[in-house]
Amino acid sequence: MMPPEQRDLLIKKATAFVEESQLSPSEKKLLEGRIPLTPPAVLTMFVQVCEEDPFAINAVLKSLQKKLETQGNLVRLHEIIRQERREVEDALVSG
Amino acid sequence: MEGPTQPENTVSEETLLPQEEGLSMLAEQGEEIVSPEELATVEAMEEDQGFLSAQLTAENPTARSLSRASLLASAFAAIEEGEKETENRKDETTPPTKFSLWKKTLALAIFGIAMGMGTPGTAEAGGFKLSQVENFAVRMAFMENVRNRIVGVKTDPAVEHVRQLARQRDEIIVKLSEQKEKAIELNYAQQRTQGGESDAPQSSQGDHTQLERQLKSLDEQIALEEGQLHQQESAGARFIRESSAGRHRF
Numbered sequence: 001m002m003p004p005e006q007r008d009l010l011i012k013k014a015t016a017f018v019e020e021s022q023l024s025p026s027e028k029k030l031l032e033g034r035i036p037l038t039p040p041a042v043l044t045m046f047v048q049v050c051e052e053d054p055f056a057i058n059a060v061l062k063s064l065q066k067k068l069e070t071q072g073n074l075v076r077l078h079e080i081i082r083q084e085r086r087e088v089e090d091a092l093v094s095g
Numbered sequence: 096m097e098g099p100t101q102p103e104n105t106v107s108e109e110t111l112l113p114q115e116e117g118l119s120m121l122a123e124q125g126e127e128i129v130s131p132e133e134l135a136t137v138e139a140m141e142e143d144q145g146f147l148s149a150q151l152t153a154e155n156p157t158a159r160s161l162s163r164a165s166l167l168a169s170a171f172a173a174i175e176e177g178e179k180e181t182e183n184r185k186d187e188t189t190p191p192t193k194f195s196l197w198k199k200t201l202a203l204a205i206f207g208i209a210m211g212m213g214t215p216g217t218a219e220a221g222g223f224k225l226s227q228v229e230n231f232a233v234r235m236a237f238m239e240n241v242r243n244r245i246v247g248v249k250t251d252p253a254v255e256h257v258r259q260l261a262r263q264r265d266e267i268i269v270k271l272s273e274q275k276e277k278a279i280e281l282n283y284a285q286q287r288t289q290g291g292e293s294d295a296p297q298s299s300q301g302d303h304t305q306l307e308r309q310l311k312s313l314d315e316q317i318a319l320e321e322g323q324l325h326q327q328e329s330a331g332a333r334f335i336r337e338s339s340a341g342r343h344r345f
Binding site: 031034038045046049053056062063064066067068074075078081082085087088091 | 136140143144147158164165166
């Protein structure tokens with residue numbers, strides 16, 4: 001279990017990445033509102049991803065927006081995830 | 096398939112559920128409440144997510160970034176499901192519909208994978224901890240029903256105790272109002288026959304006083320325990336409740 005002060009620090013870091021990004025105010029809101037509800041393991045990964053790649057936040061947001069557009073429709077949600085899998089497979093093949 | 100045996104109201108921190116077994120268990124829970132087509136979609140989706148999870152540490156930087164972005168987005172999207180459900184369910188006692196329940200179970204699975212893969216110890220085992228899943232359920236505030244189904248944990252005993260006290264209180268209020276009605280009827284009858292000197296019988300008055308005392312004491316106890324519960328509420332639960340009241344929008 002992560003100590004509260006460490007979690008707070010993680011939330012601050014994640015929020016800072018969102019605030020300092022080039023996203024629009026509404027896009028930032030989409031991520032910021034979710035950060036306090038995200039468990040430490042996911043937040044840690046989010047911070048790592050943002051630290052490693054300055055454009056990673058855009059990729060997360062793009063995928064999130066697509067998934068939210070499905071409004072919980074399982075078939076449409078699956079189509080998106082399947083497409084994302086194909087993109088990863090292509091990247092692996094191309095090396 | 097039998098789920099792991101858990102003592103009531105406890106989930107061991109050390110209980111590690113292999114991913115495959117965990118997802119099968121979730122699927123089995125879903126089997127009771129969704130159509131075969133929906134279940135097939137979910138199973139296929141789990142397979143794709145399993146593939147993405149396996150690429151979280153891929154050497155290829157593009158594949159690694161894409162898979163991380165996909166799973167993180169799924170985790171963030173799962174939070175959306177929770178908020179919508181809270182908004183739809185105005186009353187906490189209203190059970191979720193079968194379909195929405197399964198969607199939340201799915202959201203939980205997505206989240207579980209992302210969490211498991213994001214934690215070094217569990218990533219190696221390719222699974223996730225039940226306690227983490229339960230923590231998510233608690234955090235989302237609305238998940239009590241799903242939480243019970245998945246980990247076999249019953250309602251929080253503190254919450255259940257307050258509910259029990261409230262039920263006792265309701266019973267006493269009913270008794271009191273019955274007694275009042277009886278006393279009024281009796282008084283009216285006596286007034287008609289004896290010129291209005293009498294009141295309710297002594298024994299009835301004694302019962303009435305005792306019931307009122309019990310009611311007062313229960314009211315105090317409920318207020319105290321509800322106050323304690325309120326203090327224990329997580330920031331996430333408050334956020335969700337406030338979101339449904341329109342104070343937060345995202």
